[in-house]
Amino acid sequence: MILLISDLHLEEERPDITRAFLRFLETRAIQAEALYILGDFFEVWVGDDGMTPYQHEIAAALRVLSESGTRIYLMHGNRDFMIGKAFCREAGCTLLPDTHVAELGGQRVLLMHGDTLCTRDEGYMRLRRWLRNPASLFILHHLPLARRQKLAQKLRSSSKEETRMKASDIVDVTPDEVIDVMQRHGVRTLIHGHTHRPANHRLQVAGQPATRIVLGDWDRQGWALQIDESGAHQAPFELS
Numbered sequence: 001m002i003l004l005i006s007d008l009h010l011e012e013e014r015p016d017i018t019r020a021f022l023r024f025l026e027t028r029a030i031q032a033e034a035l036y037i038l039g040d041f042f043e044v045w046v047g048d049d050g051m052t053p054y055q056h057e058i059a060a061a062l063r064v065l066s067e068s069g070t071r072i073y074l075m076h077g078n079r080d081f082m083i084g085k086a087f088c089r090e091a092g093c094t095l096l097p098d099t100h101v102a103e104l105g106g107q108r109v110l111l112m113h114g115d116t117l118c119t120r121d122e123g124y125m126r127l128r129r130w131l132r133n134p135a136s137l138f139i140l141h142h143l144p145l146a147r148r149q150k151l152a153q154k155l156r157s158s159s160k161e162e163t164r165m166k167a168s169d170i171v172d173v174t175p176d177e178v179i180d181v182m183q184r185h186g187v188r189t190l191i192h193g194h195t196h197r198p199a200n201h202r203l204q205v206a207g208q209p210a211t212r213i214v215l216g217d218w219d220r221q222g223w224a225l226q227i228d229e230s231g232a233h234q235a236p237f238e239l240s
Contacts, residue, residue, distance in 0.1 A: 002104055003029055004225040006038035006113065006193025007217035009079065012054045014043075017218050020239040021058075025065050028224065032070050036102075037093075038193045038215060039077025039113030044156055046148040047141060048086035059091040066092030075100065077194065078115045078124075079156075081132060082140065101185055105227045110187040114194030114214070117173035117181065124171075172197065178212055179205055191215065191225065198223055198234060 008021060029035045042055070051059075066072050072093035076083060088095045100111045119125060130136055140148065172195055182190055188210040198216030202209065216223025216236060225234040 001032045002034045002036070002227040003032045004036040004038060004111075004191060004215060004227070005218075005223065006215040007040045007077070007196060008037075009040055009043040009218065010058060011043040012052075016239045017222075018054075018058075020218070020222050020237075022061055024222065024224070025061055029065055029070055030068050034071040034073065035065070036073045036096075036111060037075065038111060038191070039075045039115075040079045040193065040217075041074065041077065042080040042083070044152045045080035045082050046145065046152050047082050048084045050145050050148065051087065055087075056090070059087060062091035062093055073100075073102075075111065075113055077113045078128065082137075099181070099185065101187060104189075105232065107189060108187050109189045109191055110182060110185045112181075112190065112192040114173065114192030117177050117192065118171060118194070119174040119177050121171055171195070173212075175203075179203065182210060189213070193217070198236075200234075 005024075008017060010018060010021065012018075042058075045055075062072055072091070073096050074083065074088065074091075074093045075096045076098065083095070085095070096111070098112065098116065101108055102111055103109075115124070115128065131140075140151075143151070173192075178190065182188070182205045188205055188208055190211070191213045193215040195214060196217040196219075197214055199214050201212040201214070203212060204210060213225060213232065213234065215225055216234065218239070220239075221236040222239055223234060223236050225232060
């Protein structure tokens with residue numbers, strides 16, 4: 001069994017999500033061969049050197065799961081793209097690139113956070129290119145911690161405000177981009193998060209049937225995609 005989750009947006013201000021996640025690790029994830037976390041695991045991340053006791057607690061829980069035998073894979077999201085090697089070592093997880101093809105359930109599956117698929121959101125795409133540029137990342141990592149914390153808070157606030165003002169199709173994926181990226185990677189299954197719109201979408205890629213699975217976010221309820229011998233199944237569950 002393989003489990004995939006995304007968009008937990010973990011933070012101390014949401015103890016309900018934290019409790020549900022820790023319980024998820026102790027019950028479902030411990031039975032899994034692998035756990036994939038496809039981005040926005042944390043609500044904000046200003047650098048491994050700025051880890052709080054809360055974030056160390058989450059890392060410790062992941063380490064327990066890893067040492068039990070479950071492989072853990074983590075992907076950057078738009079909120080926590082500054083997670084680095086130090087956190088991954090502490091948590092016992094492997095950091096994946098922004099696009100990663102994995103063998104899941106006997107087939108090649110493309111895994112992404114999903115933000116790069118939203119090409120109609122031109123403002124966000126410009127900001128992303130700047131933030132993820134190696135030169136920008138170097139500068140960000142070398143800013144004083146207090147400066148990074150203030151910048152993260154500013155970006156977080158402006159992002160929420162801008163998202164409320166944008167049309168729903170602007171902040172969803174661009175269909176042509178989905179098909180293009182699947183063709184480039186030679187896959188017929190894509191799994192991603194980011195949009196907070198859990199669903200299974202059927203489409204055609206190079207004349208062949210294909211599937212795009214969108215992972216749900218953890219807010220009013222939790223979501224997990226399970227892949228086993230019977231196929232891929234995603235279902236919500238209560239956080240309490």
